[in-house]
Amino acid sequence: AQKITQTQPGMFVQEKEAVTLDCTYDTSDPSYGLFWYKQPSSGEMIFLIYQGSYDQQNATEGRYSLNFQKARKSANLVISASQLGDSAMYFCAMREGSYARQLTFGSGTQLTVLP
Amino acid sequence: EPEVTQTPSHQVTQMGQEVILRCVPISNHLYFYWYRQILGQKVEFLVSFYNNEISEKSEIFDDQFSVERPDGSNFTLKIRSTKLEDSAMYFCASSVAGGGETQYFGPGTRLLVL
Numbered sequence: 001a002q003k004i005t006q007t008q009p010g011m012f013v014q015e016k017e018a019v020t021l022d023c024t025y026d027t028s029d030p031s032y033g034l035f036w037y038k039q040p041s042s043g044e045m046i047f048l049i050y051q052g053s054y055d056q057q058n059a060t061e062g063r064y065s066l067n068f069q070k071a072r073k074s075a076n077l078v079i080s081a082s083q084l085g086d087s088a089m090y091f092c093a094m095r096e097g098s099y100a101r102q103l104t105f106g107s108g109t110q111l112t113v114l115p
Numbered sequence: 116e117p118e119v120t121q122t123p124s125h126q127v128t129q130m131g132q133e134v135i136l137r138c139v140p141i142s143n144h145l146y147f148y149w150y151r152q153i154l155g156q157k158v159e160f161l162v163s164f165y166n167n168e169i170s171e172k173s174e175i176f177d178d179q180f181s182v183e184r185p186d187g188s189n190f191t192l193k194i195r196s197t198k199l200e201d202s203a204m205y206f207c208a209s210s211v212a213g214g215g216e217t218q219y220f221g222p223g224t225r226l227l228v229l
């Protein structure tokens with residue numbers, strides 16, 4: 001089974017609107033972390049936001065927020081007030097276990113912001 | 116703002132040749148990582164490194180691969196005898212600590228094996 005599933009290969013959003021990128025995960029470890037990274041066409045990986053499994057509140061970083069639904073094992077990224085510069089590939093990733101270090105990535109969602 | 120740097124940005128090599136990819140992690144970070152991304156595919160973990168030794172590695176990281184921290188700033192990935200399927204973007208990352216700490220990625224080295 002896939003550990004990280006991103007079911008939206010591509011998404012379109014109008015500039016200034018909000019968009020939700022889906023991510024579901026699969027783990028039996030009670031301690032885990034969920035990350036979102038942005039990869040523009042230039043190729044670099046930019047960290048956006050982190051949610052720990054024991055965090056009580058949903059993470060927020062500026063225009064990015066994480067809709068964390070633990071029982072459903074989902075960690076959707078919400079981008080508010082989309083900008084043209086948000087057009088990129090977005091990856092969800094998970095770190096399992098308290099001491100593990102490797103990140104397991106999903107297949108990504110290509111977001112295109114329309115003017 | 117401190118960042119991870121990688122050199123070269125692009126490398127073209129012949130099959131069977133050795134390549135060394137270089138990374139300078141963020142200066143106060145203690146954990147270092149290599150990931151790769153074959154064109155159009157997901158990012159895959161290769162190896163993590165702490166205190167001058169490998170702490171985790173994936174099944175991709177076979178005997179053809181090695182990592183080294185030759186001095187206080189550089190972190191290298193060596194591929195001894197490249198294969199066509201090694202063509203990928205290779206990302207170095209670093210974090211202050213292991214576990215839940217955020218890993219910050221470098222810009223990547225695009226390796227093409229001919």
